[in-house]
Every structure is written in structure tokens, then in C-alpha cells.
Amino acid sequence: MKPEKKHKIVTFGEILMRLSPQDYNCFVQAQQADIFYGGTEANVAVALARMGCETSHVTTLPDDFTGASAKGHLNRYGVDTSFVACNNAPLGIYFLEQGVVHRPGRIVYNRSHSSFAETDPDEFDWEKILDDASWFHWTGITPAISSGAFRALKDALQVAHNKGITVSTDPVYRGNLWQYDADPSATLREMVPLSTVFMGGPEEINMLFGTYFEEEEFEDAAKFLMAECPVIRNVVQKTRSSVNASRHEIASRCWDGKRLYVSDPIEITPVVDRIGTGDAFAAGLIYGMLHYNWDEALQFANATSALKHTIPGDACLLSADDITGVIRSGFNGRIIR
Amino acid sequence: MKPEKKHKIVTFGEILMRLSPQDYNCFVQAQQADIFYGGTEANVAVALARMGCETSHVTTLPDDFTGASAKGHLNRYGVDTSFVACNNAPLGIYFLEQGVVHRPGRIVYNRSHSSFAETDPDEFDWEKILDDASWFHWTGITPAISSGAFRALKDALQVAHNKGITVSTDPVYRGNLWQYDADPSATLREMVPLSTVFMGGPEEINMLFGTYFEEEEFEDAAKFLMAECPVIRNVVQKTRSSVNASRHEIASRCWDGKRLYVSDPIEITPVVDRIGTGDAFAAGLIYGMLHYNWDEALQFANATSALKHTIPGDACLLSADDITGVIRSGFNGRIIR
Amino acid sequence: MKPEKKHKIVTFGEILMRLSPQDYNCFVQAQQADIFYGGTEANVAVALARMGCETSHVTTLPDDFTGASAKGHLNRYGVDTSFVACNNAPLGIYFLEQGVVHRPGRIVYNRSHSSFAETDPDEFDWEKILDDASWFHWTGITPAISSGAFRALKDALQVAHNKGITVSTDPVYRGNLWQYDADPSATLREMVPLSTVFMGGPEEINMLFGTYFEEEEFEDAAKFLMAECPVIRNVVQKTRSSVNASRHEIASRCWDGKRLYVSDPIEITPVVDRIGTGDAFAAGLIYGMLHYNWDEALQFANATSALKHTIPGDACLLSADDITGVIRSGFNGRIIR
């Protein structure tokens, strides 16, 4: 009710409709689906808004009731949508069969010709959008979608860089998304150096630079990255080991140029909803970096991610007080009356 | 997606959680309830926001997840909640058994000690709230709730009057709501004269002034009212005749000091959701007065009210284009592809 | 909360589980069903208990969780089940596709070898069961089920007759139910003469006595019946004309040996749940005969039946105050707050 509104965080990326059958039904047997809306950057915005931050999500949506519904989702949880563009292409969709125990979750996408894929970069006045922003967050999904999306993001990064805004990135690489004529590594290498916080580890660094760091060489990889991209001040990696779809363990580590921070792992079983747990980590990390020291920030990010595994839908919906309460309780899960 | 935002409409009043069993189940047999949020003034704000207007709803909400949910409802449909106060009293609730055919809808309230009933009038800085507003809407429900609610409303009306803001009122009288020590008629008579648009007819005028106008004496009653309250420029009455809970007919008439406008009636059968149909009329009327001439405004208000009878929940959720489309189609209900 | 408990009404008959898909789905497309429990006599008991009467339903149920559930249904709405017998045969079931407009409702039964069909008449001590009863109600369904059910009912009727208890019957004849070796007409003719209130008209009288009364010869048929069965003091017929599955009109008439009472008809559209509307009439009639004069009793019975058409499930769940409130309101269906 009394959220602090000191920092304004801006995110940019696609928001999709998620359709997922209930109660672990396979899609072939389902006659009903839950409707959620999510996208990796939008999930970060929703989580931060629920934590009490001022946020604005920028995207392109169709001018029909599906677009209005996606916008309503963002507004409901407190995300500003003043800078959303619109066109007549359809909303991107993904169908999700939830995984459980040994049965993996399965996703079928319908997003190749979506409203966001048809993004017109000229629709966004980034000077105005980022006018009072203190943080901009992007991921490797956006430039994969289309050249229009890539160009809009590139514009945003340039403006953010010029304004000295903190820029965080989760440079996730998903090969099957890159369907237009672009070299993923080269494209991402144009943008990563404009970022200040890099959320990734050896695998992402190898993908970008063709290096061969092992998972245990996190510190070396981080140093290499920071040498290549002098603007980057922090390299933060979330790690996950999954026994199966219902049982995961998450942890994280950070190199800030001087010191290595390593978190305790958290085991999650049973997993309620796997989607968006990385986005929750990103949101928790941003919130943590804005309010806490590094040890606390990693812990807050881990807790946010762990708690997202228990929340249906794509985004964490807890307040910062909820999350710190869980940390203070030692994650004991006791009822709060 | 591109709502005009020329006019800002401010509303003030309680928002309640509605719990209603599905599929016409009686409450005694129900094991599930739909959760809606509504309140007569908030419904007006939601409907106007969905039509494309800038709106802000002012109220008091509890500082817990029920309050956050009610706020999320308002935000989802585009209503600003920057000026919502909060306290530790519980959210007002109403339980609704939907009526159908000869079985009447039944409502059980739990609102006597609600968050809104505990409203502290000092929480609201009306100068700031109404700073850029062009319209303020209130109803007779609010002063009935508690002296705190009454005083906050009175303050708002005084500020609105001083600023020359258009003020509309639906001075509905519900006897069983007035549970604090106040004279309903006298209390309402303090506020009605500060309003410019009066949504009511002979019954409401009689209640206020102890007169005995018959329903057919609308014009005389309106003239009497405008003589008593010189600020009032329009008297608009919605009328309803219900054959039973599933079959209603609505119409409306208006006296603007010079001419009587009378609308065609619209028959609605079957009624899907009776709640908030008067609030939809009010929203349609406000929108109509801001955009159309009187004949069109009454038609738009009637159509909005008629369409609300088909929408589950407390508020109309249609865009202005949706409503004008229905009017242009002659209410034929054909599928729009 | 303060039900009068002057009269105790006892009913005897099968209670079945009803499984009906929701939202007018055909069974072949359904993956979920609503679970209800009902039976013509049990529905009368439930309706009377909800009206505020003391009631006891006697039946045979299986000794498993389906039997416990059926018993829980009766208890929930206030019906005593102290005299329910149990065995190891399965609960009778019926599957219902709800009808709507021109599509008829369809029922598939699974009751031939049900727990009630296996009723052992020696399980019931009718002297004790009817000890403080003032009314016993039975229907033509029970003797159709099995010879055990028939014999138990015959015993009950003999005891009720000896005790001078009012006995009402709805001697409905359903040919396809009579699957054991018995002559339906002869069997019913053994029991109808032990009853005081006959709920039926020319069709039922013709079935019993092989007469050929036309529908319009109600009075003559009633006189004939009362001559044949001197114990009968009232012949009451409910009539129904259905335009289609969603639109019915009901009415009723009564011959009390001296005067013909004819009710006004009530049109019901749309019908929500057609099942048990005759049982609701019977319950309303019993309540009416215990509390009102004949004109009022017919009106109360009609209103109860009309209102049941709006309630999901097999029984009317309204209080006597609810029903008289509807009558007083002129059936206008206005919300009660």
C-alpha cells in the first residue's frame, strides 16, 4: 500500500499469452486451459512492481481483446504501460504442459509472426521513455525475435548508455528462436558491452565469445568478460541442478571485479510452476542491488527465485516484505496469521 | 490501445469483495465462489477507464492481500489508485446469490466495520487529488457508510465546487445502510446542491425534500429540484421495469432546464448479471455528456447499462467503440470477426 | 434458524446419485460432472426440511463412501436419517444431460441392482419410525423398483393407516422401471386406497382403474377416484405445458370433495433445472396443507415448483419465508439486500 517509488525500472520485450492445462493434464486430454500472460522481461517488471518499485514495460501488442488482456495483466500488478505500441498482428502464444517428476514440461510456441515480432522500432521514443528511469533490463530473447525488435532494443541501449542508466542483461541464447537472418553471437556482442550487470556464466560467455570456459571457471570467465566489456561491473550467475521436474536446487554466485560471492543452495520440492524462475531471480537481484549489499542481494534474489517455483503463472507476485519475511524465518514455511 | 485522455474523472467510495456462487447455485449448496470487486462509484471509474477515459478512484483499503487484490482490480482495467488510503480494518464483503426467473437475487453484507467505514477524512488531500480533474462522481451510498466517509465526501464536494468541476451524483437511498447517527435526507441535502448532474427521479427527489411527486411527474419534479438546487443543470433518470429476475426493460429521460429528452426502451432477456447496471448507466451518461449531444448521450448510457446486464461482475468492461458498434448495429448481436 | 418443528413428515424411497455435465455439455464431450443426490421422495423431505419442517427420510444405502455421501446430503439440509438401512449393493445412479431449448434432457439409469432395489423389508420397524409422525409421503416409483421395496412400502402404509397419519401419494407410473414380476396397476391399487391425498389427475386415475377420463374431466375423474378409494380426501393435480426444454408453464387444480380450486399459471423461462420440480410441488403442497387454506396452499405449491426450476440439483432449497416472499412480491424477482 505504501510502496517506495524511488527507482524506476524499464523493461522491453515480448509478452505472450500462456495457455496451460490444469492439474498436470497432458494437452491431448485437456478441455480447459489456464490463461496467463508472461515474457521474460515483463515478468521482471511485474515482480519488481509487486515488490514496490516503479516499473514500466515497453512492448508491442495487438489492437484487440488479447492485447487489452495482456496490458490488463501488467497494469493489475502495478506496471506502467504508457509506452506500449500496438499493431494488427496477433499476440504471441505459448502452450505449456506442466512437467512433473520425470515427465518434462513441454512448450509449443506460436510467436513467429506475432505482434512483437512485427515491432516497428520507430514507434518508441526512448529519450522520453527512459527520461526518469534508473534501470533498464533486457534479455537475449528480444534480439532473437526479429530485426525490428533487435533495432528497437539497440536504440534503447544506446539511449540508456548515453544517460548513464544501469543496464542489466540476461543474455540467454535460444537457438530455435533466431529465425531471421542474423548471427546470434555477433548480434548479442553488439549489445552486451552496453550493459553494466551481466546475468550469466561460462556457458553464456562461451556462446558470446567462442571461448571454452568450464562451469567451475566462473571467476576466470567473468574476468575475461569484464576485460572484453569494460562497462560491465558485475557478473552474476544463477545455477540450477534439477533431479527431475518436481525437484530442483538453485544457487548463485557473483564476481564484482574484486570478490567472489557464493550463495547457499536452496532445494525446492515439489515445484509448482517452473516458468519464470530465472526472471524472478533477475527481479530479486535488481531489487537487492538497489537496496542491499552483495551478500544480501544474492540471498534476496535466490529467495525470490525459490518462491517463484511455488506461484502459478510466469511472474513472482510477492512483496519485498513477503520475501524478506521468508528469509528471516529461515524458509520454514509457517503460517502467517 | 490509444485511449483519449482529455478528461479526468475522479470517483470516491467503497470497493467491496463480491463472492457469488456460480451457475445459479444457492449459497447453502455452494462450495466455490467467484471473486469480484465492486462498488457503485468504483464501477463507474472502471467502466469509464475501459471506455478510454482517464480516471482515478479514491477509497480506503486494508493493508493486506485483500486490499491489494481490490487495488489490482482497479489497476487492471486502467483506473489510477494513487490516492487510495489504507488502514487495518477488513475489506467490506458482500455475498450474492444471483437471481434467475422468479427467484430474486439475495445479498448478505459484511461491511459495517470495513476499512472504508473506518475512513479517516484527513487522509485525503482533495486539492491535490482533484488538481487536474474535470469530473467528480459520488453516490448516496458513501455518506450512509460512516461519518468519516461522509466527511471525506463533503470535503471533496467543497473542493470540487470551488474548482468548478462538474459533479454528478446518484443520490441512491438505502435505509439499512445508514447505521450511524445521521439523518439521511438532511445529510444528502447538504451535498446534492453542490452537484451539477442529478441522476434520479421523483422517488429520489421525494426522499430528499419530502415531496410527493408521482413517477409520471418527472418534469415537474426536475423543475422543483433545479429550483431548490440552482447548481444542478441536468436531471437524468434511468427507469427499469422488471418482469422477473431474468427479464428487464430499461429506459431513461432527461430534463436540462429547457427540454425533455426521452429514450426508447431496451428489453434485456436473459439477464446475465444484474449488479452494477445502474453504475454502467452513470458511466455511459458521463461519457456521453463529454462526447455527444443529449439524444446520443442518453442512447449511449442506455446501451452501456443494457450491455452491463450481459457481463459477469460489477462493472461494464466494454470500450466506447464496442458500445457505439452495438448501437450502430441496431443491437442485433451479430458476431464480430 | 428458528424452524417450527410441530409436524414430522416421513418419506420412503430411493436416493440416487445424479451425475450431470455442466454448461449444457453433451455427455459424449464431458470430462467433468456435477454430483447431486436425489430421489422423488427424498427431494420432498429435503424441501420440507429447508422450509422448516421436521422430516425423516427412510431408505437403504450402501455401506461405502457413496452411501455416506448420500446420507450427508440429506443431513446437510436438515433431514433425519436415523432409520436408514444399509447393505452392500451399489448406490443407484442416473446420468443426466440437461435439456435446453429444443434439445431434450436425457437420462441414463443404473439402478436395477441398486442398494435400494435390494431393500430388505424386515430392516424397517415402522411402528417406531412413524411413532411421532404426522405425515407420510410415497410415490409410484418405489413399488416399481423391486418386491422388497414394494413390501417395505406396503408395511409402512398399513402402519400409517392404522395410526391415522395423513398419507400423500404421487402415484407416478414409469413403465420401464417395473422390471420385476408384478402388475403395476394392481400393485398401485393395493396402496392408493390407503392414502388421503392423491397427487394426480385423469392420466393417473386411468392408469390405475382402466378408465378413459379426458384431461378436461378432472372433476369427474376425482369424484370417481374418491368413490373407489373412500380414504382419499383430496385430489390435487399439477399440470405442465412445455413449449420446449427452456420454457414451461405450470399450474394446478384441486378437488376436495366439495369444491374445485384452480390456480393461476406461472410461466418459467429460462428453465435452469427441470429435475424435481414435481417433487417441489408435492413438498409445497404438504407445507401448504399444514399451514394455509386451499387457495393459498395451491399458490404455495405452485410457487415452490416454479422456483425449483431455477435451482441446480434435485430438491428445492428455499425456506418457507423465501417462498412467501416471492409470492408477496408478485414474482418480480427484485434483488433482496
Next chain:
Amino acid sequence: MKPEKKHKIVTFGEILMRLSPQDYNCFVQAQQADIFYGGTEANVAVALARMGCETSHVTTLPDDFTGASAKGHLNRYGVDTSFVACNNAPLGIYFLEQGVVHRPGRIVYNRSHSSFAETDPDEFDWEKILDDASWFHWTGITPAISSGAFRALKDALQVAHNKGITVSTDPVYRGNLWQYDADPSATLREMVPLSTVFMGGPEEINMLFGTYFEEEEFEDAAKFLMAECPVIRNVVQKTRSSVNASRHEIASRCWDGKRLYVSDPIEITPVVDRIGTGDAFAAGLIYGMLHYNWDEALQFANATSALKHTIPGDACLLSADDITGVIRSGFNGRIIR
């Protein structure tokens, strides 16, 4: 259980996933959707299979769980899918807000780049597919989708024509579907002359030939059409007048070159599901032409269409016995036990 299987009917066209919120919810407020599968030609195949005919639907589906689900829908109701092709484009989707009373149904499509739009005409061996078929049905939707779909259909029609198979068409024209470079009228004029049964009236004939027949000039229009397309032996038109989304009236007429047949109208209120009612008419007409004389066939087609208005989803799911039972009962909607 023992359907006659004398005639085999083949249909070709797109099958879409339908996602529609329940209980008349607007999409912007919905969090769940019912999943159905339908398409105008597939609906005809499903309805005919449920009536007891042998049917095969030919289409292109994605090779993922959405495609498997659509295929499962067809199989479930008895339609053969041996000749379904597959590719990697996504399943076409439509979102439906159900209309009710004055609120129109609204559809948002996502089908421009669907699996069916990417149809490769070389995937279909029509000689084999139509080997033992006695009827082929197509509509004007298919050639509108893409040039691949058009060419596949054209191939099918040529083979059907050569084999002397009865060909029926519903040459519906939906302007906003034609998004590839083709002249709708000219394209349809290539195919209509290869058909034997034309389901349309003056509007469709005018669209095809640029004529100006009025609705009341049905017979003249039909004669004109049969002169232009000598292969056509029957012109059958279904007509509909809708008071609003909940209240429709349907009827039909037929010119067979010699005589005009005109059916009685059927009023439907309330409408449960408007979608696919024309397809149900087509299925009823095909079944009727295979089994009855013209008067009976029109009546059967009308009844099938009227009954589809009461069935959730896109296709009629009734058996031929169900439908003739309704006709014999005079559409009275009485429960069948």
C-alpha cells in the same frame, strides 16, 4: 453403436483451436478458457460421423501436441484422419467471446501463418483419398486461406468431378480472410461449377457473378446460377434472422430445378453456442439428401442447425436418431428417460 456405413463423405479444410472464456466472461477478465477444435468443413465431418456416416477429414496439422489434440478431437467423434498431412507451422487459433443478448460475440483470429495456410498441395493423393467416397464437401473459407490451400482444393474438386462424386459447397465469402494475391470471386468461380449442391442464396450468387438479385428473388437467382453452372442440381439456402445474440430464427428453402421447397421457421431462445450452426445445417442437409425426400431433408437440416445452437463447441454431436426424435416430438424438449 451400429451406424450404417454405406456412404463415405470426405471434407477438406482448416481445423482451428477455439479458446473461449466460460460463463459469458469478457476476454479481458477471463483467466480460463474452454478448448474446442473446429472448422467449417471439419464440423460437417464430425456432425455426419456422429449421425452414423463414414467420414474422413483431410487437412494439414502441426506435428506437435496441438496437432495431436485436434486429430484426437476428430477421431473421438468417429472421423477418419488417415489422410491428414503435417508440417511445422502452428495450429490456427481463434479466440471467442460468446455473445449474449445485445452483446455480440467477438472473434480474434490467429491463422494467417497457420499449419493449414502452409498446406503443400502435393501432400494429398486425391485419387486415393476419394477412392471409395460418395460425397465431397468444401466451403469458400479454404481457397481464401492461401494459394496452397486453394490448389489442394482445386485438385480435389477435379478428381471428385472426374469420379462423379456428389460435391456440395457452402461458398461463404469472408473478405478479411483473403490475404494472398487472388481475386475471390474469380477464384470461387473456378470451383463452384464443379459442385453439384450449392448452399447459398442471392447474396452468394451476387458475390460470385456480380449480379443484383434481391433476397426475395431466390428462385430467379437459383435459376441463373444453374444456367451458369450446369453441374449444379440443387440450390439450398439457409436463412437466419436474429433479434439479438440470444434469440435467432432459422429457416431454409431449396430449388431443385423444378420445384421450390420452403421450410417452416424455428425460433431458438436462448442460444447456447452460435458457432457452427451453419455447418450443422450443411451436415443435416447432406444426411437428409442421402436418406430422405426434399421436404424431410430440409426439415432434418433445420432441426440439426437448431439443435446445434444448444451444444457447446463447434460441431453438432447428436445421432440421427436423436434428431429425428426431436422432430417427431414436435420440438417439445421433454426429458427422455
Next chain:
Amino acid sequence: MKPEKKHKIVTFGEILMRLSPQDYNCFVQAQQADIFYGGTEANVAVALARMGCETSHVTTLPDDFTGASAKGHLNRYGVDTSFVACNNAPLGIYFLEQGVVHRPGRIVYNRSHSSFAETDPDEFDWEKILDDASWFHWTGITPAISSGAFRALKDALQVAHNKGITVSTDPVYRGNLWQYDADPSATLREMVPLSTVFMGGPEEINMLFGTYFEEEEFEDAAKFLMAECPVIRNVVQKTRSSVNASRHEIASRCWDGKRLYVSDPIEITPVVDRIGTGDAFAAGLIYGMLHYNWDEALQFANATSALKHTIPGDACLLSADDITGVIRSGFNGRIIR
């Protein structure tokens, strides 16, 4: 079906409506809630009734459909409600977000001005209510609610004491419930000495008497308590250790003045519904004390509590046979056909 009815157990306390979103949804995202009814003492009555005992629950309920629904809940599971009082205050409510893994359950109450809080102690004739009772159970919740509730309970305890009825208490202390002007410890100290079975341990004893016993000093604390309250014959403590909201371990111990009984622990994962598991323990203990020796009684109480963790809602719904079957099977969970 054939419950033994030798013992009659009477309970007194508030029954609340529980509204909880399904499928682990957060309240802010929920649009539906399951409706349950529960209260710590009512849950004991329901569990004992389902086990086969005769029980009566005494409380105050509103005279509206919410009160009727709460009463229906009690009746459905076999609890007598003959002695329930009623007034016009609203039913107490609690909103529950179910906890899962590290996310704690959260409860928001609306009970301060509930029907039960407005209890009039003069409404209860305890001589009559306890006439044939053999056991009375109360908890520390009731005296916390209001002075009226406290006085009614005090009256009941005095009468029970005079009649020599066994009295059990779970003297739970919840600080935020005590909102009227009373000293919790002193108030409870007035009533605990009138009880024969004390369900609590060092924490509860410390709260009552200001002592400082450690958890491991159970026996010493119990001896102290029995010295202070000579009427107490048994001190029974349930213990719980929760890894998180989805994984608990429960156990119990008892001091009977002579011997210490300690149970084996039972691990429960995953927890389905945490609410009422302590009440299930109390019910199991009462049943066990009435039928078994101490070792068996503790085991039965533990099993009842463990099984409640798997049942949605507030009360255990298993029969005594179900529970002993689970114990005999070694808790192996194998399907029973």
C-alpha cells in the same frame, strides 16, 4: 452407517467461513475461492462425528444464508446443531493463501465483529445442552474473541464441572485475537483448572503461569501444571517440526501423573492442507481416550492428525475404521478396493 453412539461430545466455539484460492494461487491473482467452514472446536466435533461419535456443536450464527450454510456443514457430517444461537451480526471469515514449500500460508481474518463475537451468554441453557453429554471440549480461542464468548464458555465449564463431565482443552494463545479488555493469562487461568485433559506443553504452561520450562522439560512442566490444577488428569502435547510448508513431522507425548508416553514421529510430505491438523489431533485423542489405552490413543491421535494433512478443508472426514486401517497397514498408502 452403524456408528456407535455411546458417548456424546459437546464443543463450543466460533465457526468461520474459509475462502481459499485453488491450486496454490496467490490471493492477488485469484478469481475463485473454495468455500469451507471451520473453527477449532467445530473441527473437533466434525471429526468425532465422522468417526462415529454423537456430537453437538454450540455456537452463534447469523440468521442469513451464510449462517444456514455453516450449519449445513455441521449437519452434513453428522454434528447436531440443536443448540446453536443466532443473531444479526455477520459470519466470521478468514481468507487463506495455502502455503507450499518455502512460501508460508497466509491468513487474513474478518472476525472482530462477527456473529460469534456478539455472542449473548444468556442464549445458552448449559444444563440442558450438557444433559446427556460425557465430554466437553474447549480451546483458548473462544475466550479471546469477546467477553460474551468468554462468559458463555465460563458458564459451560462450571456446569460441566458440576456434572462431572470430562473436559478437554487446547489452551492455545493467539495474541492478536485478544482485542477486548481482558488479561489473557488470567482469563485462561480461570478456566483451565476446570478441565481434566490439558492438550499443551511447556509453552502453553509458561504462558499461563509465567514459568520458564524448556521444551525438553515436558514432564516437569506437566507435574507443575497438575499441582496447580488438581482436576487435570492428563497432559498431552502434540509436537511438530516443519522443514517447510510442504514437509512436516508430527509426534506427541503424554503424562498421566504416573507415566510418560512418547509416540513415534510421522513425516508428512507433501502437505495438502495444513489447517485443522491440531484439531484433528484433539479429536483423535478424545476418540482414543474413549476407546483405547494410552499407547493406542496417542497413535490414533497422531494418525488422525497426519491424515488431516491430506484432506482439503478444516476438519478430518475419516471414519474410525479408515484411521485404524491406515495404522494397521503401517501407513503404506496402498489402494483399498
Next chain:
Amino acid sequence: MKPEKKHKIVTFGEILMRLSPQDYNCFVQAQQADIFYGGTEANVAVALARMGCETSHVTTLPDDFTGASAKGHLNRYGVDTSFVACNNAPLGIYFLEQGVVHRPGRIVYNRSHSSFAETDPDEFDWEKILDDASWFHWTGITPAISSGAFRALKDALQVAHNKGITVSTDPVYRGNLWQYDADPSATLREMVPLSTVFMGGPEEINMLFGTYFEEEEFEDAAKFLMAECPVIRNVVQKTRSSVNASRHEIASRCWDGKRLYVSDPIEITPVVDRIGTGDAFAAGLIYGMLHYNWDEALQFANATSALKHTIPGDACLLSADDITGVIRSGFNGRIIR
């Protein structure tokens, strides 16, 4: 989409309707049930059809909408039903309370007089049914149902034997099913020797032959069995150890006359749906034997069974690719995009 169709597998047995409350509700509290269809042999057919095999299930179904629904279930997942017989007896039903943690699943059957129990063996022309079949699967459930079912099965086995078709059997013995006058062991001993693959272990062999092999004497028992029944070429046993209803471990072993194959165990927690996991094993085994070597076949069968524990309903619905994908991934449960 492109299933291989080289092998045709025929199964014979009852298909029942399963009605199970959702969300772990006890039946006594449930008001809705999920509708599934299943039977041990039908589940094998469905699983094999979904894996891509050609299958036909033979059974007897009622000639009503419940029978049509069961048939629709089989067709939906690709099972041929050309040889299904029908009669007028009701569909067999089972009610299932899902077990969870220490609470066991509970089943109540209604199948004694079902359509399948009334099977007329003369309805099946096994020469035709098995004409192009390569595999026939039966279980010990079928001969337990009725003498008609037994005789039909015996006929099938004789024909299959004569044709040299591979015959697999799961000779499960359920004592309470054998309600007609037959000696279970003797009856099964008539049929087991006509089978080539025996799915069972020491317990089943002891039941058949009155031997006393211990669980660890699998190899000896298998040798004994193969000596008694020279047609049997493989003895395959699935083993299960359950900690509780939510946590199982499964494994398997096989004796092929020469070598013992023993699989690794798989732990499953939490179990989503326990029903049909043995049938899934049988289906996986049949598929594996048709495509792989013994080590792979056992692994495939185990994986199929393990995965079935995660799928609501009675049958595994995964494709062979889905299952091999899980095996290749090491059962890690990672999302597949």
C-alpha cells in the same frame, strides 16, 4: 503424426467409467468429479495407440450415451473399436478417491451387472477380429467378471493360439471380483498355457499352481512356470515398493529361458495418478519387445510405467518419442521447448 503401423495389437476386456473427485477431496465432501474411462486391457490399447501402434480394443458397451462416451475415449487416442459389441446393461463404474501420503486411495465399484458382465460370447467373430493381428493381450480381470466374459476370452485365446499370434497376459488375481461360480485358479490355468508372455512373478505363479515360491525365487518360479506351460517364452515381473501413496519405487526383471534381466529401480515422488501404472508397464513392454532388445525393452516398460504415475486418468498418453526422450535425458525432467 506419422506412426508406424506395422504391428496390430488386439486387447479384450471391460472399460469402466471412472469418477474421481479433484484436488484430493474425499468423496463425502465432493460436488464434482472428473470423468475418465479405463480398464486394464483398454489402457494397454490406448497407451500402445498413442505410442504409434495399430490397436483394436474388443469389449461390450451399452447402447446409450455412456457407451458412446467410452467408445469416444478409445477412438480419441487412436484405438479401433470396430469390433465392440453392445447391449442394454449399464456401463461399469468405479468411484475413486485419490490417495495421497498416508491416506490410501479408495475404490468403490459398480460393475457386477455391467454391460461387459453381460457379454454374449457369440457376438465376437475372433477369426475376423484377429485376422491381421500380431499380438493379443489379456488379463486375469476378464475371466473373473462373468462366465460370458470368460468364454469370449477363451475363444479368443484359442483362435490366437491357432494363428500363432503372440499372446501376453497379466494374470492378476482379485478375489472379490470372482462372483460367479468358478474356480479362479483352475479357470486361469485353462488360459495361461495359451500365452507366450507371462507378466507376473512368484505370487501369481503360486496362486495359479499352489506353489510356495518366495519373492526372491523369481528365476526358479519362472523356470517352473515355463515347464508347466511350454508355450510361455518370457516371464516378466514388475515390482513396486511404496513408502506411501505419494512415493513409490518401481523396477522389473525378466527370465527368457536363458538369462535373467534386472532393471534399475525408478523412484516416483510425488505420485500424481496411481491407476493404470501396471497397464502402462504392460504396454511399454509390448512396445519394447516389438522394437528393442530385452535390456532396452525393460527400460522402456519401466519408463512408461514411471511416467504414467504423472498422468491423470487410467492410461499413458505419451508417444514413443516422448518416452525415449525421457530415457535419453536421464529422467531429468527439463522443459522441452
